[in-house]
Amino acid sequence: MRHSKGYRNRTRKLLRKTPRERGRPGLSRLLYEYKEGDLVCIDICPNYVETAPHRRYQGKIGTIVGVRGKAYLVSVKIGGKDKIIITTKDHLKPFKQQEASAQV
Numbered sequence: 001m002r003h004s005k006g007y008r009n010r011t012r013k014l015l016r017k018t019p020r021e022r023g024r025p026g027l028s029r030l031l032y033e034y035k036e037g038d039l040v041c042i043d044i045c046p047n048y049v050e051t052a053p054h055r056r057y058q059g060k061i062g063t064i065v066g067v068r069g070k071a072y073l074v075s076v077k078i079g080g081k082d083k084i085i086i087t088t089k090d091h092l093k094p095f096k097q098q099e100a101s102a103q104v
Helices: 027-031 096-103
Strands: 039-042 061-068 071-078 081-087 092-094
Touching: 039 071, 061 081
Parallel strands: none
Antiparallel strands: 039 061, 039 092, 061 071, 071 081
């Protein structure tokens, strides 16, 4: 019998939280306001399944392209092509290197 090729297959380790990370993410992550052109890191939160991007985008760096309701449009370059991902703040973190270069 063939194994399932579902949307979240082979994500057991990828989408697991350590005991210290369990529960909902902090408010600072959810209250952060992104503007168009900001660089973000995609960090999938396993608590919110419906708005989570595919696991191939875990850890990728993207650019905010637009806003759609509560969700953000993020452009990510994969294999020479630009892909547009629609996801919420739960799965985004500001890219730290961008903030360091802006302060200098």
